[in-house]
Amino acid sequence: MMLTPQLVGRAENAHRPVLDRILAGTGTSRDQWVALTLTASAGGTVDRRTLAGHLTDALKVDAGTAEAAIAGLTGAGLLADDPDARVGLTGAGRAHHARIRSAVDDVVARVYGDIPAADLATAGRVLALVTERLNALR
Numbered sequence: 001m002m003l004t005p006q007l008v009g010r011a012e013n014a015h016r017p018v019l020d021r022i023l024a025g026t027g028t029s030r031d032q033w034v035a036l037t038l039t040a041s042a043g044g045t046v047d048r049r050t051l052a053g054h055l056t057d058a059l060k061v062d063a064g065t066a067e068a069a070i071a072g073l074t075g076a077g078l079l080a081d082d083p084d085a086r087v088g089l090t091g092a093g094r095a096h097h098a099r100i101r102s103a104v105d106d107v108v109a110r111v112y113g114d115i116p117a118a119d120l121a122t123a124g125r126v127l128a129l130v131t132e133r134l135n136a137l138r
């Protein structure tokens with residue numbers, strides 16, 4: 001099977017409803033989930049502008065949409081602002097992220113678990129290169 005834009009799109013479209021099901025009832029939107037994940041991946045705190053920039057890049061959204069996701073998380077008490085223009089996960093934010101992350105990890109293990117590591121590594125490299133090249137065209 002040949003890797004094509006249609007195949008990549010179908011894979012993304014198959015992931016989305018699964019994530020939406022996981023997020024349903026959590027009070028967390030997809031944009032907010034990505035913001036929580038980016039913050040957790042940065043060690044739990046990140047410069048607010050940097051986080052907004054990463055969100056706009058990762059989700060291909062405008063700055064207002066990225067800022068709304070961050071504001072929603074701070075309003076819900078999952079992220080907190082500090083005096084140095086950084087945002088950080090609160091205790092509730094860490095617990096919330098961990099609950100959702102666990103559900104996502106369970107799905108990933110079921111779907112990706114029996115695929116050989118070398119195949120996943122190759123697919124990851126190819127998709128990263130395609131993403132980099134497409135981002136350069138923007």
